[in-house]
Amino acid sequence: MxxxxxxxxxxxxxxxxxxxxxxxxxxxxxxxxxxxxxxxxxxxxxxxxxxxxxxxxxxxxxxxxxxxxxxxxxxxxxxxxxxxxxxxxxxxxxxxxxxxxxxxxxxxxxxxxxxxxxxxxxxxxxxxxxxQYEATLRDAPKLLAEMAAPLGLRLERGVAETLFASAAGDRQVMRRELEKYALFKDSAADNPQRLDADDLAALGIASGEAELFAPIAAITTGDVATASDLLARLPDGTAIPLLRGLERRFVQLIALRVEVDAGRSPDAVVEGARAIFFKEKPIIAKALAIWTQDRLRRAMGEILAAERAVKASGGLADVGAHAMLLAMTRRAAAAARRR
Structure with missing residues (x-):
């Protein structure tokens, strides 16, 4: 039934x-x-x-x-x-x-x-x-509120949309994030607590995700100057969150690029896709036009290798990861110029 x-x-x-x-x-x-x-x-x-x-x-x-x-x-x-x-x-x-x-x-x-x-x-x-059907950003308030209620979390305005966008609509990721914030706030169904933007920043949604949107956008669109400046400003120990955020972006691009290769324009593919934050649509559309499947596969391999190096060497490997990401950005810039 x-x-x-x-x-x-x-x-x-x-x-x-x-x-x-x-x-x-x-x-x-x-x-x-x-x-x-x-x-x-x-x-x-x-x-x-x-x-x-x-x-x-x-x-x-x-x-x-x-x-x-x-x-x-x-x-x-x-x-x-x-x-x-x-x-x-x-x-x-x-x-x-x-x-x-x-x-x-x-x-x-x-x-x-x-x-x-x-x-x-x-x-x-x-x-x-x-x-189960894919949710959109419009569904975020109701969806996240239903997830948060049993944990005793009451979401302030804009929190649901931020969590939805940072998780790219992945419900398992959103639930893990809410569980993390419930522990942080010591909330429960019989001890409800409010969750606001300051709480998100306090546990790293700013440094772990949202703060990384800008360097990820610069890397994937070939903006060398911006990427170089932003990478230099990142605090030590952020290589792993950055690499994982970039990995998720490339996984997203790989899936969307299939439709581009089938003949649709990047703009049309992005407009028709679900779970893309509206502010990121032009960035993702620009990246889609630059990154072919071969380039994406190469980049994914480099990201995984860089993450292994960081884990093996600790924070000292952040420098190597940043150098690899700048080289990746320059390749994206060169590809954009050839279009």
Whole structure:
């Protein structure tokens, strides 16, 4: 049967005895995984059995075996399946035909309407099938407020949008950030606290994310002078946050560049994309025009190598990372001039 996130939240509190499987799917994989994590946390099993969904194609009975196994410790068990797809339908059918056992939570990809697994799940009364769609910046206040409420956080104006933009709309990242701020504020459902821009800055949203938007923009658009100035101003120990922020930006560009290579303009691709902060749209569109897939792959390799060097050598490696980033910026500038 079809279910919405509210229904899944209630299942996390009390798993109905007639329910055999929760299937989470849709274009927003981070939302599906976030909900799966909330189910695991709510059920709090003593034993969690994890299964690779692709393995069920060759061994459909593995799901039944896991769901009906005897508990070694006598406590509640839960089975989690990641990467379930249409090839796993026989395993799901076998599960439904078997005697009732442990609850099963499965995360699938973007199952289309014609997908047989999705169709079967949405019709069967013993399955809760919940589709997850990508949120936009407009959804941020309601989405973040719902995440923050159980943690005792009340978000001041603009906080939700800042967190959403810094996490690029990734719900798992947003939840981890909110949990961090709940610890910082010592908040709880029975001890609510307000979260404002000063709190974000106090725990590093400024130095860890937002403050890095400008150097990331300069590096990816080939602005050598600005990148050189901003990198020189960064305090020691910021190489890792910068490299990881840049890595996330390149992952985003890799995904968007597919559409550019298919013939769409960078501006059209960015306008049609979700979870892009409006102030960053022209920056990302400019970067899309510069970075080809080959350049992006090379840059990703350099970033990963630089991060390993920083971890191995400590803060002294920040200088080497900054030198690599300046060289990367100069290549982007040269590519921009050749356009």
């Amino acid at each position: 079809k279910a919405d996130p509210g229904r899944i939240a209630s299942i996390a509190r009390v798993w109905p005895p007639e329910l055999r499987l929760v299937l989470l799917f849709g274009p927003d994989d981070s939302a599906s995984r976030d909900l799966a994590g909330q189910l695991v946390a709510g059920i709090a099993p003593e034993t969690l059995t994890e299964i690779d969904g692709s393995s069920l194609k060759h061994d459909p009975q593995a799901l039944v075996a896991a769901a009906t196994s005897l508990s070694m410790f006598g406590g509640r068990e839960l089975v989690r399946v990641d990467g379930l797809d249409e090839a796993g339908l026989p395993a799901v059918e076998a599960l439904l035909s078997a005697p009732a056992g442990h609850p099963v939570v499965a995360v699938a990809g973007d199952l289309k309407a014609a997908n047989k697994l999705r169709q079967a799940a949405e019709k069967h009364a013993a399955i809760a099938a919940c589709a």
